[in-house]
Amino acid sequence: MTFTYDPLDPTPAVGGPLLAPGKGRQRDNTPVERRHDVVVLSGAPLERDLDLIGPVSATIHVRTSTGHGDLFVRLCDVDRDGVSRNVTDGILRLTPDQAGADGVVRAEIEMHPTGYRFLRGHRLRVMLAGGAFPRFARNHGTGEPAGRAVASRRVRFEVFRDAARPSAVQLPVWDG
Numbered sequence: 001m002t003f004t005y006d007p008l009d010p011t012p013a014v015g016g017p018l019l020a021p022g023k024g025r026q027r028d029n030t031p032v033e034r035r036h037d038v039v040v041l042s043g044a045p046l047e048r049d050l051d052l053i054g055p056v057s058a059t060i061h062v063r064t065s066t067g068h069g070d071l072f073v074r075l076c077d078v079d080r081d082g083v084s085r086n087v088t089d090g091i092l093r094l095t096p097d098q099a100g101a102d103g104v105v106r107a108e109i110e111m112h113p114t115g116y117r118f119l120r121g122h123r124l125r126v127m128l129a130g131g132a133f134p135r136f137a138r139n140h141g142t143g144e145p146a147g148r149a150v151a152s153r154r155v156r157f158e159v160f161r162d163a164a165r166p167s168a169v170q171l172p173v174w175d176g
Contacts, residue, residue, distance in 0.1 A: 001159040003039050005069060005130025005141070007152040011037050013135035015086045016074075029076055029084040033127055039159065042078060043124045050118040054172030056088050056111040060128070061165035063103045065156035067096030070139040072132045073109050075169060076125040077118055084125055088114045091136050095143070104165060113172075126169055130155055 005011065015027030033040045058073045074089035090111035098105045118124060131138060137146040141153035161167050 001039055001161065003037050003128070003130070003157050005037050005139075005155045005157065007131075007138045007140045007154075009037075010133035010138045011035060011072070011129040011131050013132035016089060016132075016135065026085040026087075029074070029086055029127065030082070032129075033076075033084055033125075035129075037130060039128045040084075041126045041128075045080075045121050045123055046118055048120050050124075051116070051174040051176070052087075052118070052172050053115045053174040055113045056090075056169065056171060058090070058107075058109045058111065058126070058167070058169045060107045060109065060167045061104055061160040062094070062107055062167075063099070063105065063158045063160075064094055064141075066141045066143075066153050067094075067099065067103070068139060068141050068143045069094045069155040069157060070131045070136065071107050071109065071157070072127075072129045072136070073111065073169070074127040074129075074132075075111065075114075075171075076127060077116070078123040078125050079119075080121050084127075087116050088112045089132070091132065093139065104160065106165075128157075128159060130157060
């Protein structure tokens with residue numbers, strides 16, 4: 001699975017914990033999920049309600065073309081009409097020193113804790129992107145600090161999901 005992030009056309013932030021009146025909270029993520037710089041993974045419709053209470057995290061094995069990049073991960077709730085709404089998310093800045101000899105980083109991304117009920121018939125979706133601008137500063141793909149960066153480079157992300165390098169989201173399922 002691959003996607004390319006362009007800091008000159010950054011993936012936009014939609015909803016979430018924002019301090020901008022009227023722009024935070026749950027929002028329809030479908031337009032962002034259709035972008036070429038976003039990857040989505042959707043589960044099957046749920047056979048029963050699913051309650052999550054507590055910390056959410058993701059382990060993503062990823063390699064970037066520059067060694068630099070931000071990996072944004074968002075868990076979404078897709079309703080029966082196909083509308084995808086954000087539940088929780090997190091981001092991690094990737095650097096070459098985090099990578100193994102093959103350039104692959106085992107990215108451990110903490111998301112905001114949640115208390116959320118996915119209704120029967122809804123689907124869980126994981127969205128991966130190279131950023132969420134302007135909520136998070138653009139990563140210029142060069143390793144320069146965001147406040148001083150002058151040059152920009154597109155960053156190609158390669159996400160692994162094989163047995164040797166599994167990627168997964170850890171969910172705090174409540175069975176109460």
